[in-house]
Amino acid sequence: MRWAGVTPEQYNTVRDEVRWEEEAPDGAVLHVAWFERDGLHVTDIWNSQEAFERFYAERLAPGVQKAGIAGQPETGFTPLHRRFVAPGVSGSA
Numbered sequence: 585m586r587w588a589g590v591t592p593e594q595y596n597t598v599r600d601e602v603r604w605e606e607e608a609p610d611g612a613v614l615h616v617a618w619f620e621r622d623g624l625h626v627t628d629i630w631n632s633q634e635a636f637e638r639f640y641a642e643r644l645a646p647g648v649q650k651a652g653i654a655g656q657p658e659t660g661f662t663p664l665h666r667r668f669v670a671p672g673v674s675g676s677a
Contacts, residue, residue, distance in 0.1 A: 587657040590624035594651050601647040605676050609643065611635025613667075624657075633661045 595617060599605070604612065613629040630636040 585626040585657045585659050587624040588622050590653055592619055594653050597651040598647040601650055602643050609639040
């Protein structure tokens, strides 16, 4: 996902509102977010595209609206071929 113009402060507002780290959405596996000059970039791994779309509609979109984020993200979905998690890696930071 790429969302032009989204700031770290807006991202944090949405994260605090939606509480996906405290109340993990069904089907979520991994979330990585970073910022570049053009805005927010996200790579997620979900059990299915449908699980993400349900989370977006039911939880994320209302949080985005509450944070005042305009527009829509550019999104793309690709089937996962393989996933590796290094030993000892867990949790969020």
